[in-house]
Each structure stands twice: as structure tokens, then as C-alpha cells.
């Protein structure tokens with residue numbers, strides 16, 4: 656077994672997930688790059704190179720994938736130090752509906768909640784036995800300012816609800832898990848140039864992942880149960 660710390664990143668095949676895998680590998684983590692499509696994951700891992708990044712098939716809509724990833728980590732590494740719940744979708748407005756809540760498509764909201772909120776719960780629960788084997792486990796949930804109740808606006812109800820709920824998930828785990836052994840935090844990356852954020856976004860990938868990497872790795876970073884942007888706590 657390797658002595659490196661082990662990290663799993665969901666949605667690791669593109670956008671901020673891929674950049675997060677790259678950054679963790681550079682910090683000498685053994686990185687499991689979760690990808691809904693394994694070929695896309697293999698291709699993405701090849702852009703990083705070296706032997707620190709291993710693609711794993713992880714479709715968050717498929718509970719069997721979640722169990723299989725937990726098995727792979729258990730047998731290959733025996734522990735998990737860091738889980739980054741990065742994968743996310745913003746699909747409000749699909750199917751001809753506007754993205755206003757007054758025109759909401761409940762199916763779209765439900766699909767969004769499954770990927771953005773419920774899958775992280777399933778994944779955390781499947782991986783907790785492996786995180787119990789390390790002294791300083793970190794769970795970082797990639798949330799959004801669009802899930803901030805203190806700054807709630809109209810539109811994108813599925814996405815907004817999913818991130819409000821992911822923030823609540825963060826607080827619930829932080830309350831249930833011993834903060835001396837597990838740090839569970841949420842982060843808003845800001846508006847970042849990815850497929851989701853678009854080309855006009857004001858932040859680079861490096862800027863977008865900075866706080867998540869800090870929460871996942873820095874010795875002094877944070878307590879548990881916070882919501883962060885730019886390495887500082889922000890209001891829920």
C-alpha cells in the first residue's frame with residue numbers, strides 16, 4: 656500500500672474537477688479521478704500524466720458505481736483522506752421550460768437534486784468507513800453563491816435548491832462527525848471559466864479551485880461546518 660494521502664474527486668474529467676485532480680497530484684496525493692464516462696476519465700488523466708492520477712468510473716446516478724469505487728479504494732489503498740464532491744449539473748430551462756420557478760419542471764429539479772445533493776450523501780456514507788481510518792479526513796462540497804439564502808435571487812430553482820440543500824448536508828455531517836477527525840466544509844468557487852460557467856466568467860480554473868484545495872489540504876485551514884469563498888467564511 657502507498658503511504659501517500661488518497662483523494663477522490665467527482666466529475667474529475669473536465670472543468671474544476673480536472674484542475675482539482677491536477678493540483679492534488681502536484682501536492683503528491685494519490686488521486687482517484689471520478690468520471691461518469693470512463694473513457695473521458697482516462698483521456699483526462701492522460702493530460703495530467705505521471706502515476707499519481709487513476710481514473711475510476713463514477714456515474715453519480717448509478718449506486719453500483721458508488722459501491723464499486725468504495726471497493727476499489729478499500730482494496731488498493733485501504734483509506735481515503737480527501738473527498739471532493741465536485742460534480743454538478745445546472746439544467747434548469749431544459750425541455751422548453753424557462754428557468755423561472757413559476758414555470759418549473761419538477762422532473763428537472765428532481766434530477767438536479769439527485770446529482771448535486773443526494774449523490775454526495777450516498778458517496779460520503781459509502782466512503783466514511785475508509786475515512787475513519789485516517790486522523791484528519793476532509794470532505795469538501797463544491798457549492799455555489801447561488802445556494803446562499805442571504806443572497807437568494809430568482810431563476811434556476813433546481814440548481815439553487817440543490818446547493819442550498821448541499822450546504823445543509825455539509826452542516827449536518829459536520830454536526831454528526833467528530834470535528835477533531837473530520838472536517839466537512841462547503842465552498843463557493845466564484846464564477847469560473849468552465850463549460851458550466853462559460854467563457855465570460857471572471858475567474859480562472861486556478862482561482863476557482865484555490866479554496867477547495869486549501870480546505871482539503873492545509874493544516875491550518877478551517878474548522879468543520881463552514882461555507883467559504885476566497886479562503887474566508889461567507890454567510891449561508
Ligand SMILES: NC(=O)c1ccc[n+]([C@@H]2O[C@H](COP(=O)([O-])OP(=O)(O)OC[C@H]3O[C@@H](n4cnc5c(N)ncnc54)[C@H](OP(=O)(O)O)[C@@H]3O)[C@@H](O)[C@H]2O)c1
Pocket residue numbers: 665666667668669670671672690691692695713714715716740741742743744770797798799800843844845846847848849850851852853856
Ligand atoms: N463554473 C462556475 O462558475 C461555478 C460556480 C459555482 C459553483 N460551481 C460548481 O462547481 C462544480 C464544478 O463545476 P464546473 O464549472 O467545473 O462544471 P462543468 O465544467 O460543467 O463539469 C461538471 C462535471 O460534473 C460531472 N457530472 C455531471 N453529472 C454527473 C454525474 N451524474 N455523475 C458523475 N459526474 C457528473 C461532469 O461529467 P460529464 O463530463 O460526464 O458530464 C463534469 O465532469 C459544480 O458542482 C458546480 O455546480 C461552478
